[in-house]
Amino acid sequence: MSHRFGFSKGCLHAEEVSVSELASKYGTPLYVYSENTIRNNYSSLAKNISAIDDTMICYAVKANGLLAILKLMAELGSGFDVTSAGELQRVLKAGGRAERCTFVGVGKTREEIELGLRRGVYTFNVESEDELWLINDVAASLRKIAPFSVRVNPDVDAKTHKKITTGKAENKFGINYERVLDLYKKAASYKNIRPRGVQIHIGSQITETGPFVAALQKMIPLVLQLRDHHKIEFFDIGGGVGISYRDALASSSTSWWGKNTQHITLQKYALEVTPLVKDLGLKILFEPGRSIVGQAGILVTQVLYIKHAGRKVYTIVDAGMNDLIRPTLYEAYHEIVPVKKQNRKTHVTDVVGPVCESGDYFAQGRQMPEVRAGELLAVMSAGAYGSSMASNYNARPRPAEVFVAGSSHRLVRKRESFSDLVRGETF
């Protein structure tokens, strides 16, 4: 999970392209992605799980569903994990194939199930009994047999932020471990559903391998029973591998992770989980999101004002929580760096946006070099759950987004205009 952003001659570059040049060409706020970072992350995962005979990587579209990213992932051979009809349609539009899609989510509607069936998704990851019976009904009405896999809640603590923990008994996700076998038995008497696999996903931004190993160890006896008695063909072990937000540019002196020896990497993860699953005689599915695109994107923003208020200094920038909500939603840390290195002293500042909310900040009490109005900052590691969670709050158009590969760059999403903001409205 390394990436291709770094300083050259005092200027931040995305691969070989200067970030200031991108900002003057495309404006700010601006999402910039490094295509080769995405390629490298995908191939690193693929390589490190190659000891397993049969695998399918299903990129989690919700991390970042830009068509340009989906097209790239499809070209790399990835499948997809979709959480809605909209995500499935995005994948299909970008050239992905439904038969390489897992359809996940606790609240699929009848219409969504119908679309998934008509397009022929690989599996429906089922999160409640009622959903399974509805899938059977819908399949019967279309004269189809729906492939399903139960998402099991293994009741394992992923040791991550409470809003992205999904594998504890008190979370809304999955079906209790103890009830799973009975559900497969019961499902056997329904004519229009067929078990294809079983799935877990215990959370996101998990920074150690322990919870993954614990969940797999708990699951394996159940998986073997399902394989032997219900002829499942795959075990989907979910996503959730965390990235290091703290040393995005390996600035060791300020790095919270120190030398970063403890932090999980896709490689460490693969090395630990591969031995546990490679001899199950099943196809193993992976659903990485953040670990593929998180470090591959930055949000570039211009400083508008420096405001002194009592003892506090606010650095007011042109990007807001509507563009990147992670700091306020997850109390997430993002490294923020001046795009041009200047020889200035550091100070403590809050980096805030223009949105009328106290929660509209990218950093609070951050020690960083002084910057001036008109200068650019880069919010690092913003490729996952950034653009995909962006909104139009405060009637703010969403940012332009660009792809960089080597020394070339291209717009992959236009900045929204006022007419985009009011499209569909009447009065």
Ligand SMILES: *Cc1c(COP(=O)(O)O)cnc(C)c1O
């Ligand atoms: C969100 C999600 C993922 C991806 O999680 P990351 O932490 O981004 O890797 C995978 N599977 C399911 C079911 C998800 O909901």
